[in-house]
Amino acid sequence: MRRTLIFGLAAVLAAAGCGVGETPGAEGGASASAGGKVELSFLVFETPNLNAAFWDAAIARASAKVPEVTIKKLVTPNIDRTAYAKQLDAAGNLPDILQSVNPAGFAQAGKLAPFTDEELKNFIAPKAGAIGGKVYQLPYNTQVIPVVYYNKDMFAKAGITQTPTTYQELLDISKKLKDGGVTPFIVGGGGADTWADMYPLTGTVATDVYRKTPDWLLQRAQGNVKFTDPDFVAAAKKIEDLAKNEYIDPAGLSRSYADTEQAFRDGKGAMYPMGSWFATSADANKPSFEVGAFPWPTDDGSPVTPTFTGGGTLVSATAKNVELAKKWALAFDEDKENNDAFVKADGSIPAIKGYTPPADMGPVYNATVAIYQKGMQEGSIYDAFSQEAGDGALPPGLADKAALGVQDLITGKKNAQQFAEFLDDEYAKATQ
Amino acid sequence: MTQTMRRGAPEKVHPVPRPRRRGRLLPGLGRFALFALPGLVAYAFFVLVPIGMTAYNSLTNLNPFNPPTRFVGLRNYVTLLSDAEFHQALLNTVIITAIITVLANVGGLLIAMLLDRPTRLYILLRGVFFTPVVLSSVVISVIWQAILTDDGLLNSALRGLGVDEPPGWLSDPDLAIYSIAWIMAWQMLGFCVVVYLAGLQGVPRELSEAAAIDGASALQRFRNVTWPMLAPALTINVVMLLITGFKAYDQIRVITNGGPGNGTTVTMAFQVVQTAFVSNRIGYSSALAAVMLAIVAFISVVVLRFLQKREVSR
Numbered sequence: 132m133r134r135t136l137i138f139g140l141a142a143v144l145a146a147a148g149c150g151v152g153e154t155p156g157a158e159g160g161a162s163a164s165a166g167g168k169v170e171l172s173f174l175v176f177e178t179p180n181l182n183a184a185f186w187d188a189a190i191a192r193a194s195a196k197v198p199e200v201t202i203k204k205l206v207t208p209n210i211d212r213t214a215y216a217k218q219l220d221a222a223g224n225l226p227d228i229l230q231s232v233n234p235a236g237f238a239q240a241g242k243l244a245p246f247t248d249e250e251l252k253n254f255i256a257p258k259a260g261a262i263g264g265k266v267y268q269l270p271y272n273t274q275v276i277p278v279v280y281y282n283k284d285m286f287a288k289a290g291i292t293q294t295p296t297t298y299q300e301l302l303d304i305s306k307k308l309k310d311g312g313v314t315p316f317i318v319g320g321g322g323a324d325t326w327a328d329m330y331p332l333t334g335t336v337a338t339d340v341y342r343k344t345p346d347w348l349l350q351r352a353q354g355n356v357k358f359t360d361p362d363f364v365a366a367a368k369k370i371e372d373l374a375k376n377e378y379i380d381p382a383g384l385s386r387s388y389a390d391t392e393q394a395f396r397d398g399k400g401a402m403y404p405m406g407s408w409f410a411t412s413a414d415a416n417k418p419s420f421e422v423g424a425f426p427w428p429t430d431d432g433s434p435v436t437p438t439f440t441g442g443g444t445l446v447s448a449t450a451k452n453v454e455l456a457k458k459w460a461l462a463f464d465e466d467k468e469n470n471d472a473f474v475k476a477d478g479s480i481p482a483i484k485g486y487t488p489p490a491d492m493g494p495v496y497n498a499t500v501a502i503y504q505k506g507m508q509e510g511s512i513y514d515a516f517s518q519e520a521g522d523g524a525l526p527p528g529l530a531d532k533a534a535l536g537v538q539d540l541i542t543g544k545k546n547a548q549q550f551a552e553f554l555d556d557e558y559a560k561a562t563q
Numbered sequence: 564m565t566q567t568m569r570r571g572a573p574e575k576v577h578p579v580p581r582p583r584r585r586g587r588l589l590p591g592l593g594r595f596a597l598f599a600l601p602g603l604v605a606y607a608f609f610v611l612v613p614i615g616m617t618a619y620n621s622l623t624n625l626n627p628f629n630p631p632t633r634f635v636g637l638r639n640y641v642t643l644l645s646d647a648e649f650h651q652a653l654l655n656t657v658i659i660t661a662i663i664t665v666l667a668n669v670g671g672l673l674i675a676m677l678l679d680r681p682t683r684l685y686i687l688l689r690g691v692f693f694t695p696v697v698l699s700s701v702v703i704s705v706i707w708q709a710i711l712t713d714d715g716l717l718n719s720a721l722r723g724l725g726v727d728e729p730p731g732w733l734s735d736p737d738l739a740i741y742s743i744a745w746i747m748a749w750q751m752l753g754f755c756v757v758v759y760l761a762g763l764q765g766v767p768r769e770l771s772e773a774a775a776i777d778g779a780s781a782l783q784r785f786r787n788v789t790w791p792m793l794a795p796a797l798t799i800n801v802v803m804l805l806i807t808g809f810k811a812y813d814q815i816r817v818i819t820n821g822g823p824g825n826g827t828t829v830t831m832a833f834q835v836v837q838t839a840f841v842s843n844r845i846g847y848s849s850a851l852a853a854v855m856l857a858i859v860a861f862i863s864v865v866v867l868r869f870l871q872k873r874e875v876s877r
Contacts, residue, residue: 214840214841217840217841217843218840220627221627221839221840221845235628236627236628236629236843237628239628239629240627240628240629240630320822320823321708321712321733321734321819321823322708322817322818322819322820323816323817323820324820325820325821325822380713381731381734381735381823382713382731382734383713383734384731384733384734384822384823385708385711385712385713385715385731385732385733385734385823386712386713386714387708387712390712390714394714399714527628527841527842527843528837528841528842528843531837531841532825535820535821535822535824535825535826536824536825538736538822538823538824538825539736539823539824539825542734542735542736542823542824544736544824545824545825553825560842560844561842
């Protein structure tokens with residue numbers, strides 16, 4: 132019997148030993164494979180635009196330039212790649228290379244490898260999203276957030292001949308549309324896509340807060356300003372009033388991101404404040420009406436273009452081979468064909484020196500790029516609230532809280548002042 | 564000794580040496596230990612160790628993105644006492660749990676009584692009612708989201724019937740929690756049906772027939788014969804539904820993400836995950852998880868004891 136016990140125990144320990152021995156290679160996501168190549172794990176996310184075939188082709192192109200690397204693709208279970216990266220990190224399995232994960236928190240904790248100035252020489256805004264002066268995420272593309280996409284047919288039927296240049300004109304147009312039985316704004320935020328309700332507020336914060344104080348969030352981190360300050364409350368009040376006047380339909384808050392876009396396509400509202408990535412979707416899968424685009428207007432009509440630049444690839448500080456991982460990440464983000472693919476699939480505006488988009492891009496994308504280029508020429512580029520990365524970013528988790536707070540603003544559960552107080556409370560919790 | 568036994572003299576069987584019995588027992592225990600060991604190791608590794616780690620983490624300010632980690636004693640527990648979000652999450656969890664416990668039990672019992680017939684159609688229907696139980700909660704959530712959104716099937720039908728402004732089942736902050744509870748009750752209904760059906764099939768028909776001969780009405784027969792015999796089924800259903808309600812997460816994540824608005828459909832389990840993996844406050848979320856574990860364990864034990872006592876007294 133004793134022999135049986137000893138044998139059994141030995142068998143269990145042997146099995147456990149085998150398991151442990153296999154773990155680092157299998158779960159660490161990086162191991163040397165045959166032929167001297169290094170296998171690196173790469174975390175991506177899939178959307179209807181950025182599907183599996185898109186990622187496979189893009190990975191193949193980068194790997195062709197860095198042949199000493201083989202890539203093991205990991206896919207997030209949903210679009211929230213930052214939350215999933217945190218879960219992987221908590222389990223000790225942070226992938227070697229990550230796509231479009233928010234570096235906030237990871238970088239400060241020393242989990243990411245910074246890129247050198249030399250490595251960033253081909254980027255238009257090499258210091259975008261810097262944390263403590265170091266760049267951890269390749270600033271490979273710019274997005275304008277929001278652009279107001281509109282239904283030209285509905286505008287024409289309501290007798291609206293010009294897009295608004297001042298906020299008052301936007302309100303006048305909204306009234307005209309509503310009086311004609313049309314919901315002026317399509318705003319979503321249902322299901323797991325709570326973030327989709329943020330874009331009107333992102334617009335008003337840029338026009339009312341960031342234009343006066345471009346580094347407002349940095350100042351918030353230093354305690355110099357608060358959400359309850361008059362400028363921010365005024366920005367929130369604009370959203371409160373849009374909802375009160377029924378220019379935004381609260382019922383839209385049950386719509387997921389995909390359903391929200393579909394609602395605009397179905398003509399359930401005239402204006403759709405959304406990120407510039409909608410442009411290629413509108414071009415590739417054209418609605419039954421013409422889509423136009425204009426920037427979120429300011430009170431006095433002067434231009435403000437809220438943008439986010441960054442969003443590229445990051446490298447784990449504990450990658451199997453950090454230098455090779457960075458080389459591969461740069462090859463991935465700088466590759467012309469990859470950027471063309473990003474432009475066509477996701478409406479990205481690549482921030483790579485000398486890059487020009489494909490000549491056959493559609494009218495909505497071209498109108499969107501024109502808004503961005505005008506902003507660049509006029510020097511009216513500002514951050515897009517809740518989208519920021521780097522030192523001027525919201526603390527982890529606060530963007531999600533802000534999106535939930537916007538739902539309260541739209542449903543009338545909170546007024547602008549209460550919303551601002553809520554954000555100050557949540558800011559304190561997130562940074563304690 | 565062997566010869567003695569063969570002769571069949573009972574008085575000589577008694578003096579069996581005790582040490583030999585022990586000798587037989589020990590190998591039995593050894594084998595038991597051998598077979599139980601993998602299970603025990605897995606249980607310790609996947610249940611006991613994480614619980615221990617959670618308890619330890621709850622006494623720290625652990626935030627992997629904001630080192631260093633310090634021991635903070637009971638500060639996290641003191642904080643959650645005054646945390647309005649936690650109170651809201653607890654209230655939401657209790658509302659969801661109460662609704663699914665009542666709805667699924669009542670509905671499950673009624674349907675089980677209707678299906679307690681041995682024909683093929685009813686056997687097929689049992690399968691139909693059980694289907695939601697075996698479907699993934701995420702699949703169920705996606706289906707119900709498509710039904711309950713503003714442009715969904717239900718509101719389209721209501722508009723077709725002339726309702727101009729149908730309710731915002733998922734967008735109205737006052738209504739969303741009940742929509743979530745309804746979906747969870749619907750999913751668990753099949754489980755209750757099967758458990759009650761098993762219970763009903765264990766009720767001797769003679770008892771019911773005897774009561775009928777004594778002049779008992781159908782309602783009296785149910786109250787005094789069938790219902791008491793279903794006590795074990797009720798115990799199983801109530802405890803399972805309580806646990807399901809208290810760990811509600813999947814449906815919230817997919818359908819409302821805690822909204823509309825701040826906290827309207829946040830449950831304790833949802834708050835634990837959000838606090839840990841969105842806000843990175845793992846120390847605080849561990850305290851939330853520890854309190855959640857204590858509440859679920861306490862309620863489960865109390866309810867289980869009460870219902871089991873009821874089984875005995877009946």
